[in-house]
Amino acid sequence: MSTIHKTPGVYIQELDAFGNAVVPVETAVPVFIGYTQNTSYGGESLLKQPIKISSFADFLTYFGSEAPHIKFDIAEDPAEDPDFSFGDKNYAIQAATVKYRLYGALKFFYANGGADCFVMSIGAYKDGLTKFDSTTPFTDALTLLKKESEPTMVVIPDLVEFEAADAYTIQNAMINHCGDDMPSRVALLDIPGGYEEKDIKESTVDKFRSGVSPINAKSNSYAAAYYPWLHTTIFQESDFSYKNLTDDAFQVLDKALRAEFNVSNAPVLDSTNKNGQKIFNKARDFDVKISYLTAQDYKGDYDAKKFPLFKKLGDDQAKERKMADDAIRNQSSFYTKVLDHVQRTLNLMPPSAGIAGVFTSVDSTEGVWKAPANVAMQSVIAPAIKINHDMQEDLNVPLDGKSVCAIRAFKGMGNMVWGARTLDGNSNDWRYINVRRTLIFLEQSIKQAAKAYVFAPNDANTWVNVQSMISNFLTGVWKQGGLVGPKPADAYSVSVGLGKTMTNDDIQNGRMIVAVKVAVSHPAEFIEITFQQEMQKA
Incomplete structure (x- = not known):
């Protein structure tokens, strides 16, 4: 609507030269x-x-820095499907928790x-x-x-x-x-x-x-x-330790380690310490006396001079447990097999x-139109x-x-x-996942842009603006390879207007109907190469 000026002078009015644009929505969130x-x-x-x-x-x-401590049981001589053998016995490792x-x-x-x-x-x-x-x-x-x-x-x-x-x-x-x-x-x-x-x-x-x-x-x-x-290799060796074993698994592990190192005079693992926690330990008095794990021929009592790495650490339970775990991991083939299987299980x-x-x-x-x-x-x-x-x-x-x-x-x-199909594989329209996702991308992008014209006059000016907005967007998609055709007219069409997509009754009821047709890229799923011999020409 023109403004009625009452004071003489020069007035400037800026007019929009370009219509609204379609902003592409995110496709992979x-x-x-x-x-x-x-x-x-x-x-x-x-x-x-x-x-x-x-x-x-x-x-x-936001959600925590530690992986869940999934617990595993160790079964000795399982009825079926052993995971590995050690010595004269078979063992199975089973997840005991979700x-x-x-x-x-x-x-x-x-x-x-x-x-x-x-x-x-x-x-x-x-x-x-x-x-x-x-x-x-x-x-x-x-x-x-x-x-x-x-x-x-x-x-x-x-x-x-x-x-x-x-x-x-x-x-x-x-x-x-x-x-x-x-x-x-x-x-x-x-x-x-x-x-x-x-x-x-x-x-x-x-x-x-x-x-x-x-x-x-x-x-x-x-x-x-x-x-x-x-x-996979998602979880690493350092992600697993004694924390992943159940109480029952500790009993089997204790027996296997004593057999592996021929140690019978004291348990390798105390079942609990004074605070009710599991701990790797040779002696019952909570001292770290696992020195024999560093040399298979060592059978005597703890000797600080001969084995200076291990010493009494008092009530520093976490450090004692970590030291014992490292020692057993480094020296015991059985314990390594157990943790390796735990790692393989969670990496599946x-x-x-x-x-x-x-x-x-x-x-x-490459774009949402490329088959993943x-x-x-x-x-x-x-x-x-x-x-x-x-x-x-x-x-x-x-x-x-x-x-x-x-x-x-x-x-x-x-x-x-090596596949790019949806669960609707018999449909010629929606067989491929990139076709479905491309249409979602086009639909949602155009839908969001069209909201600017809700309650706009349902007349020719609005129709031209909407058609131009969608056509410009689809031309850009065509240039990127998202639509197929030697020229834009072959790749898409946009129609809107009285006698094209709407009747007088549609206009009276506030409906503006836009018809969009697109030629979406389909993957070359089956490539056939034909070979044929021909006669020698010279």
Whole structure:
């Protein structure tokens, strides 16, 4: 509206030459749900709140610097499946408490290129807990996440610790959350038990496909599953010690160490000290008399002159325990085998957290439209199950369409993500995870920009501005390789206006309808090279 001037003079009015622009939304911001060491920071509760972090150091600052002390039992001469032999006996190492996986998952995420993410703590570690009590804290967390718009991926590493049926319940909730409640994000799923195949009649993948059935089958395109589990190097030798052993394990360890070093006149391990704590000790009077561990031929009493490293430390229990642990670790092959197996057990990890890091890395370097596949995973030694060409046929193209992305080891290439399909593998529209995520990116970016025109006049001027805004954005995406076509007109089209996308009734009812068509890049999943001989020409 022009201004009526009443005083003579020169007046300047600035006019906008350009319309609003679409600001691209973030595409790789996972939210991790699970248990943590701390549930408060600076006197403020962190419980059931999505907290944004930018590094693993941030995670340690907010949620605690120690990995959960998962306890293990040592079984002597187990009925089946021994883990190793020592002397004339077999031994099995079994986790006696639940494996809290969020701490390791965050390390795995950042090892594979992770950046910003959210962490939602649903509770603190509970010492001695043998299994999770209920799936409710996880499903309730998904309900709370409806209030947070920024996350674009959902990862729940702990769900593999449930019985399979309960794990599928959580995964169904994840898919329903992404497909129905928050169609701006995708769920990254693990295969429960996907590290060994004991049942030759029904694999863990088959059980997963039967167990995962969201309310709306179309929601399957908002989820991708990865298989198998991975042997990693996330946890190091220094992360494990006597603290990871149960009371029962101490008894077996004591017996094995006395046999290894031919020591029978005194226990290598006192069962408890005066404060009720486990301690490595030779004598019952709490002195550190473990010198015989430094030389297998030493059988006498403690001699400070001959073995000056060890001396009486009084009531400095932590130092005594650490010294004894180091000595036994350095001298005992049996103890080393025990800790090595504990380390291998916890380094066997479901892949979803690492895959979230791969998504982040690929998005930042090439764009969300690039399939997050043919990428080597970091901090991975090998897949737990070797997959060959024939095995992957069913994973990739099953009859029910629930495709599972394989992780395979290739000589000279590494451990590669070798699949890029959603659980909606039979859909020509939503078969590939990069197609689904590209459409989410386009939809959410345009949706946020279009809010500027809510309550604007529903007339030709507004239609032109909206069409121009979206077209400029899509042209930029096309130039980056996100849309396919030799020219922009072949890559997308934007229509809005009376007689094009709206009727007079739409306008009267306040509806402005914009039709956007895009040609999204699909991955070259199958490359066929034809060879044919021809006659010699000279």
